[in-house]
Amino acid sequence: MNPFSDAKVIDSWSKNVSQWTSAVRLGQIETRQCVTNQAIVDAVLQQSPESVIDIGCGEGWLVRALSPHAVQLLGVDAVPSLVEQARALGGGEFRVASYEAIAQGVIDRRFDVAVCNFSLIGKESVEQLIAATPMFLKPDGVLIVQTLHPLMAGGDLPYCDGWRAGSWAGFDASFIDPAPWYFRTLKNWFALLSVNGLRVIDISEPLDPKTQQPASIIFSAVSAAGSEDAPS
Template sequence: MDRETRIRALWDANAAAWTDAVRGGGIRSRRVATDAAIVEAVLARQPRAVLDVGCGEGWLARALAREGVDVLGVDGAPALIAQAQASGAGRFQVLTQEALAEEGLDARFDGVVCNFALFGKTVVERLFARMPDLLQPRGALIVQTLHPSAVDDEGARRDGWRDGSWQGCGDGFGEAPPWYFRTLDGWRQLIEASGMRLIEYREPSDPADGRPLSLLLIATPS
């Protein structure tokens, strides 16, 4: 099984534990900064329709829907979509990032959001190449991802595969999926190669010590 396929399979296998961690508030970085950061970034664009790629158990789609946004949440892990649908709110469907990149959707959105959902290499490259077809002309891609400081070895200066970890997420997890690390320059190059431009990036930080907890990128069609 290649890395890209393992990512999806392992998220599916850990769906119940992840749902418990998210809905139980068990991940501190989410509580203190990153959840609010992505909601604020999306709502600031005043979107009417949003595609939540890698929606997981659906918390972000539900949060945006409460603000009057029409949200479609998609994820390649059937067990996560089952958790999202069982919540009783929002529109969700099983759709892998590979399929989205290959086939697109018969719709355009004011915003496409990927909140800690981009772990692959080739599949993410293909997905970004599809983004101009998914966005309205004034739409925006909003990505929140692991901050480069999450890699504290010499490899932090270059893109590459890393072993995954559930550290800080709580109990009940099995094997963690691998992830493809990108530097800020790596993200910028990927965005530009996909026919978009990076208009802003933010570093949501820990209110206790100012340490960056994530990297948040906003890009628009060129």
């Protein structure tokens, strides 16, 4: 298997289901606890959605967090064992579906909000998913993406798109075989959305309260045909 590929991303996450589930549910990921979890919940609730699809839902924490606020909640993930963990605690509907399957139309309804919370890790699968956004969003729906901030996550490597080696730094020794991830510059995040007919209407950069540096970046985008609003 190519160590820098979408297939390797899924393979690596499949090996760390129980470790990840424990880390999330025990609150062991500091930046999530202190800033990024609440940031993505706030971004979704700002849209006052009745229906939400969480793409790359993992063990389902975001669906559970949104369950008091939305009528229809669907979490999807390509890793069956993560979906099993999500179903065990409930809070919404959960399905196994790869990004490629979603792009091919496996989701049979549309949503007010589609949210991807640190789940757009690969390359081709992510590009296919973004291109298919109109298939699972209502005409006035919003795509919300939280991801690593390109200006903070690039490290000392050249600031250009490309695969990067993964790391479980900061996690305990039970985590194995870290997943690679595909780095995109800020410009090319915008380009990925724009070329697929999406217009960014809002950007936020949640700050780590300790370092006062961006812990992530959140894009909110709508169909370019349906909005003339500028980013704020």
